Amino acid sequence: MKMSDIAKQYRMVIDVERCIGCHACEVACKQEFEAPLGFFRTMTLYMDTGNYPKVKREFLPIMCRQCEDAACLHACTQKAIVDRNGIVMVDSERCNGCGECIKACSIGAIYVNPISRIAEKCNLCAHRLEIGMKPACEETCVSDAIQIIEEKELKRFANAKGFKNAATDKPRTLHINANGIMAQKLRKGHPFSPMNYEIFTWAVRS
Amino acid sequence: MMNRREFVKTTAVSMAALKIGGMISLSSDTYASAAVRERISLADTIESIEQIPTVCLNCSTVCGMIALVKEGLVLGVTGNPLDPNTNGKLCAKAHGGVSAINYPERLLYPLKRVGKRGDGLWQRITMDEAHQMVADRIKQTIESGYPERVVFHAGRNRIDDITNRFMDAIGSPVVLNHRALCSSNKRAANYISIGDTDWETVDAEYCSYFLNFGANFLEAHQGGFPMARRFVKAKANGAKMVTFDTRLSNTAGKSDEWLAPFPSSEGAIALAMAHTIMDKGVYDEAFIREWCNVSVEELKLFLAPYTPKFAAEASGLDANDIERIALEFASHAPACAAFTNRGSQAHQNGLNNDRAVIMLNAIVGSIGRKGGYAFGGSKSLGNASFPMVQPIPPKVKFSTDLEDPKEYPLANKWQKMKVSELVFEKIKNKTQPVEVYMSYTISAPQTWPEGPTVAVSALKDESVIPFHVCSDVVYSEMAHYADLILPDATYFERHTIEGRNANELIPYFVLRQPVVALTHDCLNFGDSLIRIGQKIGGKVSQYFAFDSYEVFIKGRLSSLPEREGLSGWEYMKKYGVWVDDKAKNYEPYRKKLSLQELENSFVENEIIYLLKNGKKEAIGRMVNGTALRGFKTPSRKFEIYSGDVQDAARKIGLEDDGFPHFVMPKSLKEIASDELVLTTFKWNVHTQARTAPQKYLSEIVHDNPVWINTQTARKYGIKNGDMVEITTYRPQSGFKASDKKMVVGRMSVHAFVTQGIHPRVIAISNSLGMNFGGRIPRAKNGKKQNIPAFSTEDHDDFKRYVWWDKRLGGAGNGVNPNSIIPINPSPLVGMQAWNDTVCSIRKIKA
Numbered sequence A: 001m002k003m004s005d006i007a008k009q010y011r012m013v014i015d016v017e018r019c020i021g022c023h024a025c026e027v028a029c030k031q032e033f034e035a036p037l038g039f040f041r042t043m044t045l046y047m048d049t050g051n052y053p054k055v056k057r058e059f060l061p062i063m064c065r066q067c068e069d070a071a072c073l074h075a076c077t078q079k080a081i082v083d084r085n086g087i088v089m090v091d092s093e094r095c096n097g098c099g100e101c102i103k104a105c106s107i108g109a110i111y112v113n114p115i116s117r118i119a120e121k122c123n124l125c126a127h128r129l130e131i132g133m134k135p136a137c138e139e140t141c142v143s144d145a146i147q148i149i150e151e152k153e154l155k156r157f158a159n160a161k162g163f164k165n166a167a168t169d170k171p172r173t174l175h176i177n178a179n180g181i182m183a184q185k186l187r188k189g190h191p192f193s194p195m196n197y198e199i200f201t202w203a204v205r206s
Numbered sequence B: 001m002m003n004r005r006e007f008v009k010t011t012a013v014s015m016a017a018l019k020i021g022g023m024i025s026l027s028s029d030t031y032a033s034a035a036v037r038e039r040i041s042l043a044d045t046i047e048s049i050e051q052i053p054t055v056c057l058n059c060s061t062v063c064g065m066i067a068l069v070k071e072g073l074v075l076g077v078t079g080n081p082l083d084p085n086t087n088g089k090l091c092a093k094a095h096g097g098v099s100a101i102n103y104p105e106r107l108l109y110p111l112k113r114v115g116k117r118g119d120g121l122w123q124r125i126t127m128d129e130a131h132q133m134v135a136d137r138i139k140q141t142i143e144s145g146y147p148e149r150v151v152f153h154a155g156r157n158r159i160d161d162i163t164n165r166f167m168d169a170i171g172s173p174v175v176l177n178h179r180a181l182c183s184s185n186k187r188a189a190n191y192i193s194i195g196d197t198d199w200e201t202v203d204a205e206y207c208s209y210f211l212n213f214g215a216n217f218l219e220a221h222q223g224g225f226p227m228a229r230r231f232v233k234a235k236a237n238g239a240k241m242v243t244f245d246t247r248l249s250n251t252a253g254k255s256d257e258w259l260a261p262f263p264s265s266e267g268a269i270a271l272a273m274a275h276t277i278m279d280k281g282v283y284d285e286a287f288i289r290e291w292c293n294v295s296v297e298e299l300k301l302f303l304a305p306y307t308p309k310f311a312a313e314a315s316g317l318d319a320n321d322i323e324r325i326a327l328e329f330a331s332h333a334p335a336c337a338a339f340t341n342r343g344s345q346a347h348q349n350g351l352n353n354d355r356a357v358i359m360l361n362a363i364v365g366s367i368g369r370k371g372g373y374a375f376g377g378s379k380s381l382g383n384a385s386f387p388m389v390q391p392i393p394p395k396v397k398f399s400t401d402l403e404d405p406k407e408y409p410l411a412n413k414w415q416k417m418k419v420s421e422l423v424f425e426k427i428k429n430k431t432q433p434v435e436v437y438m439s440y441t442i443s444a445p446q447t448w449p450e451g452p453t454v455a456v457s458a459l460k461d462e463s464v465i466p467f468h469v470c471s472d473v474v475y476s477e478m479a480h481y482a483d484l485i486l487p488d489a490t491y492f493e494r495h496t497i498e499g500r501n502a503n504e505l506i507p508y509f510v511l512r513q514p515v516v517a518l519t520h521d522c523l524n525f526g527d528s529l530i531r532i533g534q535k536i537g538g539k540v541s542q543y544f545a546f547d548s549y550e551v552f553i554k555g556r557l558s559s560l561p562e563r564e565g566l567s568g569w570e571y572m573k574k575y576g577v578w579v580d581d582k583a584k585n586y587e588p589y590r591k592k593l594s595l596q597e598l599e600n601s602f603v604e605n606e607i608i609y610l611l612k613n614g615k616k617e618a619i620g621r622m623v624n625g626t627a628l629r630g631f632k633t634p635s636r637k638f639e640i641y642s643g644d645v646q647d648a649a650r651k652i653g654l655e656d657d658g659f660p661h662f663v664m665p666k667s668l669k670e671i672a673s674d675e676l677v678l679t680t681f682k683w684n685v686h687t688q689a690r691t692a693p694q695k696y697l698s699e700i701v702h703d704n705p706v707w708i709n710t711q712t713a714r715k716y717g718i719k720n721g722d723m724v725e726i727t728t729y730r731p732q733s734g735f736k737a738s739d740k741k742m743v744v745g746r747m748s749v750h751a752f753v754t755q756g757i758h759p760r761v762i763a764i765s766n767s768l769g770m771n772f773g774g775r776i777p778r779a780k781n782g783k784k785q786n787i788p789a790f791s792t793e794d795h796d797d798f799k800r801y802v803w804w805d806k807r808l809g810g811a812g813n814g815v816n817p818n819s820i821i822p823i824n825p826s827p828l829v830g831m832q833a834w835n836d837t838v839c840s841i842r843k844i845k846a
């Protein structure tokens, strides 16, 4: 069956409260796509808040938010980014690696693979969804923090919100209890930085 | 849907194989020429992927996993949903481990040392020659009349069915391990208290109050992963967790409360909590009366000095918090659990710290209860469940000082835990001469305290280790000091009967099976031992009258009953998991003994005994006229007082009344105000020594700066990233004790200034700072060295995209703190006191 034959509208919901920061989702994701070092479809961000002895650590799994009216889609010079079944995806046949999409995304969820010169980002593992499997990240997540649901089930998640980094963002992927301060680890126009893994970046910048 | 042509190009190196007899140098600078081929990712081929159940071994938790295979390549892994411990979930390490199979710097041929040991000059030989070499050496040693001069040393050895058989067959008792670097105080505390020989298994899914003393189960391995899964469920249902840890681990950071005690004071806190619970009368009187080996009055008497104020002084915490948490904990009984790990046990006083914590479960009556401190539901993987292939060599009846040092009388009392950290010192001193040293799944220069100094100097010295054969997958820190390297199978290419403590409290086991064929000369070490055993000949070879380790494992599984019309072997190959048809093992001590079990038994002082070979063996207890199994302790009760400990202490001239008293280690008690305590820890994406070469894991963690509290750093004028020199000192009690501030070593490392650590504590993680193993663990971009002992693969990633390479402005590959952590075995058990190191620091110019 082809994805386009399916009427389903997919949504990803991430419960940040459940996440234990184990990084399994992003390693599974990189293995799924043989992604190059230094580039990430998804990352688990860490943030320490508070002063000794009252300190907490928070996590945020973050990936492409499958935006409605997506900025990357509009920016694409080759019409290579399409929106189907609730998934904003890159058509690798059309993409010429120009990188305009990167400049448009407010969180940096898209990058151009330096080896294949094709843009890549989270596509909700469409290849898995179309054969009835769970995405690689959801499948491995020990805490069931990541879920793919259908749009019609959204009402079960009244407390889930889109993670925005620009007023115009219209994320369809939703987070439960995400801390907005995490946005300081993301930069518009720059793919997710591997430097987020360096522990020096864990503390909140004041 | 669009055509997914998201190929990642991978280069394969075309290279003439090293000829037999050809020589190579593993410090050469010559590079291979690369040819390009395309490689398919899982995403390209998921519909037609082959799924083969097997078992992960990227850490010791051995989670059931399904390999996703295409045309002889493992493209990825997923959890096996039938595994009752993990329900189809895998951690980051499992996914990262896939890269081990076609790792560009994987060893492919047996190599014989030709230069000086440690110079890295090697000659390729055949596997048959290699096995003959080892067989000849061992044969000579047996014939000399000293079989104990053949030493086997392993770390995470999961094939002890064949390694023990081998050592028994050649008649040597010297089987060394790494238990004392890992969990021996914790295990000893469990044996003493509940008599169980496995890790305890918090019934986490149903637990509503987690009282955590130094366990980083959301990150570190040792069985943490299945508990993490259950903890998240419990938390979603409202459970609370309080964590005592000197450092803000992910577990501490995810807790409802994090309290940072002074190192080693965990026992004082637990005793004060017990004191509070007894004092306020919120204990489980019936459990204590029925099941503990001391009365309520005796317990109160023992606990009298351990007030919250006492604990507050020892730990620096607030007495009110200690009291409050104790009462909260008790109010959740029996669905509450107090548990431990390296934070509490890796100290000189770790044994009693852990006994004190476990005791908390007894006094509130959560032992073995739903949601409580459970144990005993696991399957034994030994002869009783899976009979060894006949004939079985007789057990060796004598012991030597290497594997059984008498100055640590509890090290081998219940289980052979050994005192690993002393081994290289003893080898150097020739207390027990060595002829043949066989190493497997161990990387002592990396993971041993003083590994880079003491272990390396022993390994380098041909006069104390005349012959060293090492089986490994990569050219590791250990292989570098061998005389002969056997290229091993990865855990994707071999069999093992596996299982861990059953988190569902129902016995289960899993089968590891090869999911791809072995490449080049690589061979499972178990198979190497079989062939070596055959070549030794004489009496030894009769125990290896089978073709392969696979045949051996098949034989061991032949006693399994049929399921679904399949033989046990076929069933396991198809599903990978076996769960016994049994109920959850709650309160195993209350199980009634059957008439059959009671046959020929007799009762003395309410303890039921059998005579076995003329010796009394306790099998249970009479409780209100019923014969129950009880705990597997000498009294068949939960032992707060321990006669075993008292006897053992007496043997080495220590005063001990058998109760888990709190004594602060001398070094920490007398620490000067300008000194700090150096501790060490593990990350969620690494194990001790075997994951650094895995690119997706090292990409996440490759650097290990020293954690320093913000206030402390301010005192020293240290800012994030500044270089700090750490000077460590020998402990003031125990091994090589010195009151005179004897320096162990100095190390310069950059600082991570954080709110997440106790002001008197600094921490450097293990797992990093490798010297060997390829480009990834060394954080060095570049072409692969043209060394035909290595795999024919190469990846573009390794050439250009190791972004943490220092030459690209990255952080580099970290440091190995073991060069400055002293060998420090705790008394009685010999557990390495990792977290007791007194040190001083100063800021240095970059």
Ligand code: SF4
Residues within 6 Å of the ligand: A018, A019, A020, A021, A022, A023, A024, A025, A026, A044, A059, A061, A137, A140, A141, A142, A143, A144, A145, A146
């Ligand atoms: S796998 Fe799950 S728990 Fe682990 S980091 Fe990802 S979202 Fe968090």
Ligand code: SF4
Residues within 6 Å of the ligand: A063, A064, A065, A066, A067, A070, A071, A072, A073, A088, A104, A105, A106, A107, A108, A109, A110, A121
């Ligand atoms: S998150 Fe960024 S990459 Fe994803 S759809 Fe929105 S704009 Fe595009």
Ligand code: SF4
Residues within 6 Å of the ligand: A025, A028, A029, A032, A041, A042, A063, A121, A122, A123, A124, A125, A135, A136, A137, A138
């Ligand atoms: S859904 Fe697939 S592509 Fe997206 S983050 Fe998860 S694993 Fe990666």
Ligand code: SF4
Residues within 6 Å of the ligand: B056, B057, B058, B059, B060, B061, B062, B063, B089, B090, B091, B092, B093, B094, B221, B225
């Ligand atoms: S916890 Fe250990 S055994 Fe389990 S999946 Fe992770 S690495 Fe593998």
